[in-house]
Amino acid sequence: MEKVASGIIIIGTFLWLFSVIALEGRWQWQMFSALVLTVGIFVAHFWEELRDTDSTEESGDE
Amino acid sequence: MARERVTQADEWQAWAQRYDIEGGIRTFESGLTVKVFVGALFVGLLMMPGSIYLSYVSGESGAGAAPWVAVILFTELARRSFTTARRQELYMLLGLTGAAVGSGMQYRSFIWYAYFINTPQAASYEIADKIPEWIVPAGDSVGVLTRTLIHPDWFLPIAVYLAQKLLGTLRIVSGQYILFRLTADLERLPYPMAPITAQGATALAETTGKEETWRWRVFSIGSMAGLIWGFLYIGVPSLTGVMMSQPIQILKIPWIDFTQSIEGFAPTGVFALRTDFGQMLFGFVLPFPIVMTEFITAMASQFILNPQILYRYEILNQWKPGLDVRAVGLFNGLDFWISYGMGKSFSLALVGMAASIPMLFKLRKSKKTAGERGSMATPPNRGDFPIWLMGLLWLVGMGGFVWLIHWMVPNFPLSFLLGYAFLYTPINSYITARTFGVLGRDLFEIPYLHEITFILSRYEEIDIWFAPLPDEDYGRGTQGWRVLELTGTTFTSNLAGTLLIMPILIVSGIVVMHFIWKIAPIPSAQYPFAQMMWPINATNECLWKTSLRDGNSQMLQAIRGDYVAAGFTSSLAIYGMLWVFKLPSMWFYGIIGGIGADPGSMIARLLGAIIGRFYMIKRFGMKRWYMFNPVLAAGFACGVGLIGMGTVAIALVSKAVIVKPF
Numbered sequence: 001m002e003k004v005a006s007g008i009i010i011i012g013t014f015l016w017l018f019s020v021i022a023l024e025g026r027w028q029w030q031m032f033s034a035l036v037l038t039v040g041i042f043v044a045h046f047w048e049e050l051r052d053t054d055s056t057e058e059s060g061d062e
Numbered sequence: 063m064a065r066e067r068v069t070q071a072d073e074w075q076a077w078a079q080r081y082d083i084e085g086g087i088r089t090f091e092s093g094l095t096v097k098v099f100v101g102a103l104f105v106g107l108l109m110m111p112g113s114i115y116l117s118y119v120s121g122e123s124g125a126g127a128a129p130w131v132a133v134i135l136f137t138e139l140a141r142r143s144f145t146t147a148r149r150q151e152l153y154m155l156l157g158l159t160g161a162a163v164g165s166g167m168q169y170r171s172f173i174w175y176a177y178f179i180n181t182p183q184a185a186s187y188e189i190a191d192k193i194p195e196w197i198v199p200a201g202d203s204v205g206v207l208t209r210t211l212i213h214p215d216w217f218l219p220i221a222v223y224l225a226q227k228l229l230g231t232l233r234i235v236s237g238q239y240i241l242f243r244l245t246a247d248l249e250r251l252p253y254p255m256a257p258i259t260a261q262g263a264t265a266l267a268e269t270t271g272k273e274e275t276w277r278w279r280v281f282s283i284g285s286m287a288g289l290i291w292g293f294l295y296i297g298v299p300s301l302t303g304v305m306m307s308q309p310i311q312i313l314k315i316p317w318i319d320f321t322q323s324i325e326g327f328a329p330t331g332v333f334a335l336r337t338d339f340g341q342m343l344f345g346f347v348l349p350f351p352i353v354m355t356e357f358i359t360a361m362a363s364q365f366i367l368n369p370q371i372l373y374r375y376e377i378l379n380q381w382k383p384g385l386d387v388r389a390v391g392l393f394n395g396l397d398f399w400i401s402y403g404m405g406k407s408f409s410l411a412l413v414g415m416a417a418s419i420p421m422l423f424k425l426r427k428s429k430k431t432a433g434e435r436g437s438m439a440t441p442p443n444r445g446d447f448p449i450w451l452m453g454l455l456w457l458v459g460m461g462g463f464v465w466l467i468h469w470m471v472p473n474f475p476l477s478f479l480l481g482y483a484f485l486y487t488p489i490n491s492y493i494t495a496r497t498f499g500v501l502g503r504d505l506f507e508i509p510y511l512h513e514i515t516f517i518l519s520r521y522e523e524i525d526i527w528f529a530p531l532p533d534e535d536y537g538r539g540t541q542g543w544r545v546l547e548l549t550g551t552t553f554t555s556n557l558a559g560t561l562l563i564m565p566i567l568i569v570s571g572i573v574v575m576h577f578i579w580k581i582a583p584i585p586s587a588q589y590p591f592a593q594m595m596w597p598i599n600a601t602n603e604c605l606w607k608t609s610l611r612d613g614n615s616q617m618l619q620a621i622r623g624d625y626v627a628a629g630f631t632s633s634l635a636i637y638g639m640l641w642v643f644k645l646p647s648m649w650f651y652g653i654i655g656g657i658g659a660d661p662g663s664m665i666a667r668l669l670g671a672i673i674g675r676f677y678m679i680k681r682f683g684m685k686r687w688y689m690f691n692p693v694l695a696a697g698f699a700c701g702v703g704l705i706g707m708g709t710v711a712i713a714l715v716s717k718a719v720i721v722k723p724f
Contacts, residue, residue: 002067009638016631030627037634041416044641048069049420 001047008040067644068394070417077349077648080688088416090443092555093154098136099559102155103566105132111574115165115430115485116579118589128264130700133160137266149267150551156263157542157556168227169211169575172198173584174217176206178600187604192524196222196470209583211576221278224568225466226530231564232459234454237487237536242543243449244688248438249418251499252347253301261550262696280690281697282344288701291340296702300709302549304716313337317662321387324365330373330394330662331364334387335662343698345670346678346691352662353671355652360661372398387660399658404621406627406654411493413637413650425470445552459640460484463532475519482515483532494537500651502541514621516610543638630667 012033019029135151140147175198184190190201193672196218199205205215245251265281294312303309317334324333372378380393412720440446460483511533516526546556578584585592637650656664678687 006194006642007637009642011397013635013639021630025624025628027623027627028443030624034631034634035512036410037631037638038416040638041634042419043285044638045070046420048424049423061430 001043001051003041005044005047008043009037012037012040066161067648068646069556070647071647073648074252076251080252080684088441088550089147090441090552091150091152091551092293093152093549093551094216094559094562095151096153096556098151098158099562101132101136102158102162103563105135106159107570108464109163110166110570111578113163114170114574114578117167117170117586118388118592129156129159129163130703131268132156132257132697133263133297134700148268149264150555151264151548152267153260153545153549154556156259158559161563162567165571166574166578168223172211172216173575173579174596176209177584177596178343178603179206181597181600181603181625183597183600187608188408189604189607191525194470194528195555197528203432209579209581211490211572218563219495220572222466222470226463227564227568229459229462229466231465231561232455233534234539234562235538236456236459237491237534238539238543239447239452240389240456241491241536241552242447242540243438243440243684244251244492245419245495245499245540246544247440249496249499251496252349253499253502253541255344255498255502256541256544256548257692258347258695258699260545261692263549265297265682265693277693280693281700284694284697285701285704286697287694287700288699288703289705291698292702295338295340297705297709304712313339317387319387321390324386325383328369329383330368330390332368332390332394332660333346333364333662334389334660335665339666339669340698340702341666342670342673342692343695345667345672346500346674348667348671349646349648350675352500352652352655353667355649355657356656357661357664357668359656360659360664363656363658364661368394368673375639391660394658400620401622401625402629402658405631406495406633406657407629408626409630409637410654411632414492414496441547443552444547445554445556447553459615463530467529467532469524471521471523472523472531473523474526478515478519479532487532487534487536490538490713491534494535495540496537497651498541500648513610524607545553591700592659650683662724683720 013059016030016033019025019033023029077127089504133155136152137147175193176183179190179193179198179201179230181190182354184193199215205211248251258530262281265277268277290558295315297308299311299315314337316338317336318336320333321331324331328388336364350598373381378397380396380397381390385393392712436447464476464479464483468474468476510532516533543553546553554575581589585594585596587593633654636653637647640650642645674691682690
């Protein structure tokens with residue numbers, strides 16, 4: 001999941017740069033990039049938190 | 063070797079522990095005792111009339127130092143009576159005295175509007191006859207003409223004010239508490255500025271004990287530094303201002319402007335060196351990564367981004383050579399940075415939600431102990447309240463407030479009020495709570511929000527300008543709850559103290575304001591500051607309240623969707639890329655704080671951070687330094703405050719003396 005989150009964030013960042021450089025920074029395209037980035041950031045945080053729980057539970061079992 | 067990922071949870075937890083006095087282990091005690099209550103009332107009510115009077119005479123109330131004076135008096139009395147004062151008592155004393163001294167100012171608007179309604183400006187702008195009666199009685203009423211607040215004419219404005227006060231208390235206490243639980247308990251944000259107040263009270267409490275510890279020594283060093291700096295920076299200009307027509311400033315206040323010096327190689331860049339080197343103390347306290355990234359980003363903004371990109375592509379297009387920092391800042395703001403700033407502020411809310419929502423999911427899965435990130439469990443005996451009860455109180459307070467505003471301006475669209483109350487206020491407050499939790503200051507502000515609302519609502523009556531709107535911010539207040547926690551003061555005792563003192567202050571404030579108004583008309587020669595400023599303020603208020611009559615506002619035109627989107631998306635991209643490259647999330651808050659800002663305003667803070675990081679930590683060790691620096695900063699604030707109060711007193715005496723020409 002870490003790689004998925006990183007991939008989405010990198011795609012979102014490139015989309016934003018593209019929208020600013022090639023599409024005259026129109027807000028619609030920028031907000032689309034923001035949507036992609038938001039998804040990436042949420043995935044990243046869900047992965048961080050849930051991974052932490054899994055490892056805690058595992059160590060507790062030991 | 064690949065960098066190891068440190069989760070945001072671990073990062074914040076580590077910082078929170080650095081700022082936690084006594085390593086998070088503490089007992090909670092009530093700070094409310096009869097002697098604290100009487101002491102706060104005595105000092106507060108003694109200083110309140112002077113504070114109101116001073117604000118009309120000189121424009122400075124001098125109220126900032128009053129709570130510290132009360133605490134120092136209290137500890138001295140305790141020492142001489144061979145008793146001790148607990149830090150919980152002293153912190154409570156700080157809060158209650160501050161409330162008591164400031165209580166007179168809550169009625170300032172009555173006096174202001176009693177003056178405003180009869181000004182030629184209000185008449186010429188055709189406002190005078192449209193000021194609602196729930197703000198001030200009619201201009202020709204007995205209550206206004208005879209300058210008396212204790213009169214039936216004032217019943218409606220005072221009743222409306224009291225209803226707002228009651229509902230406001232419900233909302234503020236409950237709103238702040240819920241946000242505190244979210245940011246301090248659940249997210250474990252460090253609140254770097256909270257230990258300053260907490261350690262100040264702790265240091266002074268120790269002076270009454272049998273053994274004085276390092277705290278009192280460090281507090282004294284800080285106080286002496288504050289006294290010296292306060293004398294040079296505030297005292298000399300204030301005192302020479304009393305004697306001379308042009309006051310002497312040892313260091314130019316508030317800054318030395320280098321903007322014109324850099325315009326040759328950095329057009330549209332600003333650089334004004336802020337001369338308040340007291341800021342160094344805050345640099346000691348704030349997390350080093352934040353101060354550093356903030357400064358680097360601000361330098362990049364003013365020396366690369368503004369001149370090489372935004373100016374070159376004519377986004378910053380109002381700049382002209384020869385402008386000073388204020389003009390360049392204003393034009394840059396109108397051209398780009400106001401819009402960008404709005405967008406980046408919204409990103410803070412989204413980032414906060416992204417960090418919090420997974421934690422809420424996780425709460426269902428695992429049980430955590432109090433004090434651990436991701437846990438809503440409360441420490442024992444802290445005096446917590448049920449979250450559902452606080453939520454209910456907030457709903458009642460906000461619902462009642464919306465109803466009250468609807469009663470005041472019945473034709474204003476209710477949907478706007480509901481949107482502000484139940485959508486904007488929670489989001490705005492949450493963002494501010496987070497920025498206070500991380501940076502110790504506010505970052506989120508949408509300029510001219512009321513203007514935008516009034517235009518969008520198509521409401522044209524003037525009465526809406528006088529009504530309060532439910533666009534509130536409880537985030538700033540969450541820091542106070544953190545200080546309570548750090549001082550080990552039970553939440554219940556603080557709430558009880560606030561509620562007990564409130565009715566006394568409501569009545570005493572009205573009475574004192576009534577008598578000060580009776581002394582002489584405000585403004586008049588007796589109150590020179592008011593006499594000088596109020597006519598200008600009246601003109602400004604008229605301009606402001608009629609600014610939308612022709613549907614043209616320069617400020618509204620400045621807000622551009624493309625730039626707001628750029629601020630929002632670029633901030634998310636920065637946050638995301640920091641995560642991808644496993645860099646500390648602290649950097650994000652530094653970058654966001656520094657982008658578009660003036661690096662000159664950060665020099666003192668940066669110096670403090672560098673000295674702290676590369677000298678003090680090596681000299682004292684990290685643990686001891688993080689224990690020392692909030693105490694030092696509290697002592698410094700106390701010293702500067704005392705100098706401020708002393709110079710105000712001297713200025714007051716000099717103004718009270720009438721020099722006869724024979």
